[in-house]
Amino acid sequence: MSDAPITMEDGIDATNLAGSAEVARRILDDVAQLVPRFRERATETERLGRVPDISIRELADAGVFRMALPVEYGGFALDPSQIYPVFSEIARGCGSTGWVAWLTTTGVHPVTIYPHQFQQELFRSGWDGPLQSGAINNFAPGLGRRVAGGLMIRGKWAWCSGCHHTRFHILSVMVETDDGGRESVTCQVPHEQIEIIDDWDVMGMQGSGSNSISIAEEIFVPDHRILKTAALFAGIRAAPEPAGLLYKVSFAQLGPITIASLAVGLARAAIEELQRRATGRSITFTTYADQLQAPITHLQLAEMWAKLNACEATLKHSAEQVEGNARDGIPPTPLAVAKLRAATALICMTAKEIADLALRAGGASSIYRHSPLQRIMRDATTLSLHAQTNIETAYEDLGRQMAGLPGFASPRPKTI
Template sequence: MLTIDVPTRDELVRRAAQSVPALRSKAAWSEENRRLHEESIAVLAEAGVFRLRTPRRHGGYECDTRTLVEVAAELARADGSTAWTASVYWIPTWMACLFPDEVQDEVFATPDVRVCGTLSPTATAAPVDGGVVVNGRWGFVSGALHSHWQEIVAVRIEPGAEPVPIVALVPMSDLQIVDDWHTAGLRGTGSVTTVAQDVFVPAARVLPLGAVLSGQPASERSAASAIYRAPLLPVASASSVGTAIGLARAAREAFLERLPDRRITYTDYESQRVAPLTHLQVAEATMKIDEAEFHAHRLAATVDAKAAAGEPWTIEERARARADMGAACRLAKEAVDVLNNASGGSSIYSHVPIQRIERDVQALNLHALMHPDTNAELYGRVLCGLEPNTHYI
């Protein structure tokens, strides 16, 4: 068991901010090559990003979700793909901490271990002596190319029994990778498809999906820590939302950097900076960023406060968590849209960052769990007294 000094939130955010220049310098390479650069992985490791949700007994920091929001926002100022991949790692890493202690000892034996994952039950699991045999495939597995383990979801099928969804941990060496990540946005995440063909998974590395969704650790040591006693979806929502905030901040930063030297073509404005329209656009975008930050911070505050108090979650609170995430994503995208539309024809060149930011924030808003409309509908449905029409709440 390791004993380390745990950095404060301010220190971790400072480290993330210091990594921005190095990560930004590799953003174009990552987009072109559809994966993070090895140097970016090293920079993230040096900043402690991969340890944020790792148990302290394994050299991690057990950070609260407000720290995740702030760190991801700093990383996204450099590159949306880098921030998104880091935030995706945080979620399956948290899920790994719900497994029995001997499984955690195996997973976290690797320093700065990276666990990718998915919540899609697109595989089957057949029971055998000592575990299950899994066959299937999973798409959109962000960070798979740099991962050591993958958290998978499959449906356990047994004659004479009801199908049961399960979560399992599988070494990446047991899986095949299909390089199919050819996309318009978040290209650098390397969110490829992974395939399992007759992969045996020991019983210790299998949990019921329901237990994971409810935040019920199969580990006594994890159950003693507040951050592992929360439902999965609010945790995942708070883990993900910082990337949207950071992309909006990055768009404003990029816009203001180009502003003094930009004219408005076919007008007598020598600088876009003095045009009243520009003032309205910058103010509108900034207010939307402020609103997005409100929802992100309220979401994180709710997750952290309820975990610390050990309080159960109501269905309405769970639905609001997803609604806060969706609202933050929508508002961040709206802010980027305003600034992108104000950036002129020269902004479509590939070396101008705002065009990549626009595509990345659009991709983020299309994610099944991030989609603003899906999350708002779910919240409204619950507020109207109906049962949620999803288990992912």
């Protein structure tokens, strides 16, 4: 295969390769077979503070990390509705493993906005594992100064999930503008130029390896690895759009849809684990020798199922709506994004409620470290606190716009 992306001049219609239903089914089936292994390794994953290499290799072999890769570079470019069920399945086995798969896989989406020179650098690196991790935001913690041909940058960036495994890290830095102001730009930095700090000591998603990254001494980042952060979120491309519906969906929409799928997977895991452990388990201070015979258990299971069903339906509706608008060429409005984020936040909060109820129903023995229920509860709680899923922030943003006030979205920039 050549170093150049596939083009129509090559006689290959890449649009016919993207979003293959057959490929999507195969990946989902293969990942479902891996769920028991991820469950078995969940304790080890937390102990390591990162996803074990063997799990990364299994995900790579299943094609997970190629789901959002352009077909022009040998990927599958699956639709969001084909991608999110895979993340749900992985999270059903292990929340941390699902988190890393989610973030590093969807992290490929914004890479397609960069110039082809960088895309070739990353996508032709020869690594079939996770390619991209890092921290993108408009309040960039890093510092940059302009020099001929690029930037000199340094700093420290927190929350870099999956950073142990990826080839490049996407890091935001603050630079001075021509008019004397400051703006956030996002740089792509090779793995060998960063230092991973051992500071990931948290309540949930303990195995996600969301360590801080440090660049103590200035390094040079060439122009082809740099974009304005606002332009990145707005999808203003420095390279032509790859083939496939996936890239017609904005990154601001893909993130909420796919992160919600992790919550669905954790909720499923909580229900399954409660059903397993309740079989033949007595309830202290009652006459029930089998918890599954108790009416309270019936009510709890039914409540959890109803909430999970609502989460799944909301996620499916959100994905279908986003994809439908993308097919019709309807760009996302700030109100549409706010509604999507509010739906995602509700899914994640509801999944947390399911995990909490499963833990209570599991009884006192569920608090032991070896109990999956306490881990699922911690992971679901942590997920609900993420900036993308914080329900109070999401509701306020949506409510403001519904009341005729401006939302919190950044203005759309005009240039890259």
